[in-house]
Amino acid sequence: MSRISRRSFMATAAATGATAGLGLRAAGAQETYPNRPVTLVVPWGAGGGTDATARIVASLLERDLGQPFNVVNRTGGSGVVGHSAIATAAPDGYTIGMITVEISMMHWQGLTELDPKSYTPLALMNSDPPGVQVKGDAPWKTVKELADHIKANPGKLKASGTGQGGIWHLALVGWLKAMGLDANAVPWVPSNGAAPAMQDLAAGGLDIVTCSVPEGRAMIDAGKARSLAIMAPARNPQFPDVPTLKEALGIDFTIGAWRGIAGPKGLPQPVQARLVAALDKAYKSAEFQDFMKNRGFGTVWADPQAFAKFMAEGDAQMGESMKAAGLAKT
Structure with a gap:
């Protein structure tokens, strides 16, 4: 074998060995994921x-x-x-x-x-899932009373819980639609999240806040807000007294x-x-x-x-x- 051909042979063998080694490592990497x-x-x-x-x-x-x-x-x-x-x-x-x-x-x-x-x-x-929160001294003691008021007075109440088009806004829209009402029957006031919305609710600047019940818990525990219903298939074990929309209104609407x-x-x-x-x-x-x-x-x-x-x-x-x-x- 000439010097040139031997050198070519050795290079090819080395490259083949390296490729095989990479293949083994690749296979091993998949088998032992994760390895980094x-x-x-x-x-x-x-x-x-x-x-x-x-x-x-x-x-x-x-x-x-x-x-x-x-x-x-x-x-x-x-x-x-x-x-x-x-x-x-x-x-x-x-x-x-x-x-x-x-x-x-x-x-x-x-x-x-x-x-x-x-x-x-x-x-x-x-x-x-979101709950339907109202002020602690709001006149509505049940979500049915609140729903009846909305139906009789479309456009009169204000709600918030997040920005325009956020998940809690869509929760309100879905609930209103499920009741056969216009999506804007309760005007939405954009906020920077559930916490400031709950504070505004307690201060009287809002009538309804749709957000998860845990997010409203501080105000609820302080007696400054009440949760009337939850938009879930079942009650939250941590808030067993809050009924589902289906229980309270016969509406099979859930979101979260x-x-x-x-x-x-x-x-x-x-x-x-x-x-x-x-x-x-x-x-x-x-x-x-x-x-x-x-x-x-x-x-x-x-x-x-x-x-x-x-x-x-x-x-x-x-x-x-x-x-x-x-x-x-x-």
């Missing part, structure tokens, strides 16, 4: 409910899977920035995220083309703010299976259940298939509500 740190993107700011939920989930995944799960807050664009970061990540399982109800709302508003189908759903872990874990489309099946099993274990853990209960957050589990169905149904519901309120741009 994972980023868990949160589309909302640090300190909020989504951030807190993501951090307890990340800590439990880290303990179970043996690699760091680093929570990264990617805020901006009314949730578009963070949701986009999850959807456009490499589909290798090393960037996943906590998607929220806004993914079924933003595209209707023309903010993004992203929708629930832009992801590999892994697990739904939380849902918080939810949080779940998802990855970009095309996530490999072995990675999906590993993550779903770990998320199921985390959800069932005493640490997660106690953490959520202590903060008044609702716990709801759905596997990938059920989560996908849940999001599809919610997306259609949001579209109907936003169109009815004149908020849809698509």
Whole structure:
């Protein structure tokens, strides 16, 4: 063998060996996922409910899977920035995220083309339905009395709980529609969230606040507000005296703010299976259940298939509500 051909042979052999080695490592990486740190993107700011939920989930995944799960807050664009970061990540399982109800709302508003189908759903872990809150000394003692007043006096009461077109605004719109009323029968006053809305309610600046009952708990416990009903299939065990709309009015309307874990489309099946099993274990853990209960957050589990169905149904519901309120741009 000539010197040149031998050199060529050795180079080819080395390259072949290197490629084979890479293949073995690639196969091993998939089999032993995760073998390096994972980023868990949160589309909302640090300190909020989504951030807190993501951090307890990340800590439990880290303990179970043996690699760091680093929570990264990617805020901006009314949730578009963070949701986009999850959807456009490499589909290798090393960037996943906590998607929220806004993914079924933003595209209707023309903010993004992203929708629930832009992801590999892994697990739904939380849902918080809104309650119908009124001032502590309001004349309506039941949600039926309030509903009758709205029907008799359309346009006279004011409500809030979040910004225009936010989840709690759509909760009000859906409830009004379910009663056969115009979506604007109770004018909406935009606010920066449930907390300032509840303060405004207690001060007499609002008549109704639709937000989760845990968000209104401080004012309710202080006697400055009352929750008349909850827009959920069943009563919240932490607020057993608050009836559902179906119990109180015969209206089968439910809605809620939810949080779940998802990855970009095309996530490999072995990675999906590993993550779903770990998320199921985390959800069932005493640490997660106690953490959520202590903060008044609702716990709801759905596997990938059920989560996908849940999001599809919610997306259609949001579209109907936003169109009815004149908020849809698509």
